[in-house]
Structure formats: structure tokens, C-alpha cells
Amino acid sequence: xxxxxxxxxxxxxxxxxxxxxxxxxxxxxxxxxxxxxxxxxxxxxxxxxxxxxxxxxxxxxxxxxxxxxxxxxxxxxxxxxxxxxxxxxxxxxxxxxxxxxxxxxxxxxxxxxxxxxxxxxxxxxxxxxxxxxxxxxxxxxxxxxxxxxxxxxxxxxxxxxxxxxxxxxxxxxxxxxxxxxxxxxxxxxxxxxxxxxxxxxxxxxxxxxxxxxxxxxxxxxxxxxxxxxxxxxxxxxxxxxxxxxxxxxxxxxx
Numbered sequence: 001x002x003x004x005x006x007x008x009x010x011x012x013x014x015x016x017x018x019x020x021x022x023x024x025x026x027x028x029x030x031x032x033x034x035x036x037x038x039x040x041x042x043x044x045x046x047x048x049x050x051x052x053x054x055x056x057x058x059x060x061x062x063x064x065x066x067x068x069x070x071x072x073x074x075x076x077x078x079x080x081x082x083x084x085x086x087x088x089x090x091x092x093x094x095x096x097x098x099x100x101x102x103x104x105x106x107x108x109x110x111x112x113x114x115x116x117x118x119x120x121x122x123x124x125x126x127x128x129x130x131x132x133x134x135x136x137x138x139x140x141x142x143x144x145x146x147x148x149x150x151x152x153x154x155x156x157x158x159x160x161x162x163x164x165x166x167x168x169x170x171x172x173x174x175x176x177x178x179x180x181x182x183x184x185x186x187x188x189x190x191x192x193x194x195x196x197x198x199x200x201x202x203x204x205x206x207x208x209x210x211x212x213x214x215x216x217x218x219x220x221x222x223x224x225x226x227x228x229x230x231x232x233x234x235x236x237x238x239x240x241x242x243x244x245x246x247x248x249x250x251x252x253x254x
Contacts, residue, residue: 003132010205016094025051026096027065029254030074031246034104034195038239039077042247045240048075054091061088063095068247071254078102082130082171082198089202089210099209101250102199103242105217105230106167106191109181113190115229116238118155118162118245119214120148124197125189127170131201143167143200147211147253154248158241165190167214169197181220192220211249215242 033039042048046066051074054061064075074097079085089100106119113119121143126132135141155162168184168191170176176192184192196212203210215238218230229235 003129004137006132006136016090020052020054020091020094022094022096023052025065026063027072027074027254028097029071029099029101029250030076030092030097031101031243031250032076032078033102033243033246034078034080035239036077037236038243039075041236041240042243043075046073046075052095054088056084056087063092069251071251073247073250073254078104078195080194082128082169082195085195086130086134086198086202089199090206093206093208097208099250099253100203100211101246101253102210102212103246104193104195104214106193106214107176107218107220107230108191108216109168109185109220110190111219111221111226113163113216114161115216116235116242117216118160118242119167119191119216120144120151120162120164121167121191121196121212121214122164123166124200125166125168125184125187126197126201127168128194128198129171130198131169134198134201134205140166141197141200141204143196144211144213146209147249150252151211151213151245151249154245154252158245160245163190167196168192169194176220178220178223191216209253211253213246215239
């Protein structure tokens, strides 16, 4: 299979550094989320200002900087989907970021996991294509090898309950069948997303530190889909609190 043709050469024909140079104003630690409303509220609250951009075919991604607890933090609204997300983060690394805290919603495979409840992935099942260009072929990849203890301490300070387990990362949002979900639960997955395994492979390949966590949204625990709190416009106050958790971890590791 083509996805088994992993090439470990870090140099490609086209590289992030061909389009982006290091920027002295770029913070070394970044925070990002996928929901546009949550991101906009976080950026506005911190008075974030753009310092660079990434022009793509159908949109422009702005990279911002702000201060939180006296630390310089970069901010950007992450692209949804493994391939686009990894491309945007590659460019961020080329600008000078070394550490990233990335959060967003996920579908839960166990309906007892609360809407907006915190989930920390320990490994990801690689049911997407992008990670196979950053790591040798395999079913799983480790997630969050660092900072779990630090994030647990942040959660404890805020009195947040949380769960951990494997995540099923898939490209195909509309092909998450009941049979596949059942098999992923049997493999130890507690939730499903679209980027985690690819971002973990990117971090490993580039030697960067990325911490990823989720908040539960829709439920795939059954034959019928339960939307629950899925959507950028829902539960904004609770998502603001979740953004605060990400910022606190970023400040600690800055």
C-alpha cells in the first residue's frame, strides 16, 4: 500500500521554510483551538495582535501574539482536518514556535462522558492519511508524551473532572459508522476526532512539543447520532473556561 512508503528524509521538494522565515516577534509557545467563536473570544480577551499570516488557496490563517500571565503566547485558529491542520502548524513551526497547546471538541464513544467534559488522549488510532507521511505505518501513535502531569495539576486547581484514553482519528466525518465505532471502542478508544494522530506524528517528526486535549461534544454511542453540544456557537461560556485551561498550561511551559 502507498501509505507504507514512509520516507524519513526531513527535506522535501517543498518545505515550510520555502514559504516562511523565522520571525523574531514570534513567541515560542502557542495555543490554538478549532472553534472559531471560542478562538475569537480568546483573542479579543487577550488583546491579541497579528504578527504573521499563512495564505492558503481558500483562506488566510492569521497568527497572533498576546501576553498571558506575563508570558508571550502565539494564537491561531486551527484548520479542521488532518492535512490542513498539519500544514498550518508546519508553517507556525517555521516561524519559530517550539511548543503548542491544541484543544477542540471531539465525538464521544461513551455517552457517560459529559458534554464539554475534558478528555486527555494517551494514544491515537491512525485512521487518516497525513500521519503516514510523518511516521512509519502503524495502527497507533503515542499522544502527549510530556506535560500530562502539569495539565492534571491545572485541572485540579480548577476542580475539573477529566477522563483519558485513546482517540480514534479519522478523515471521514460522514463515514463514522456504528460498526466502526464499536470496533474502536473495543480497541480502547473513548472519543473520535479528525486531527490528533496526524498532529502527534508531525510533532514527533519535527522534534516539537505538542499537547492536545479535547472537550466532549456529540455522541456516537449508539445507532443514532446525538448532536449534544457540537458546534462552534454552543456552550460559549463553558468553552471560555476550557480556553483558560489551555492558556494556563501554555504559560507554565513557556
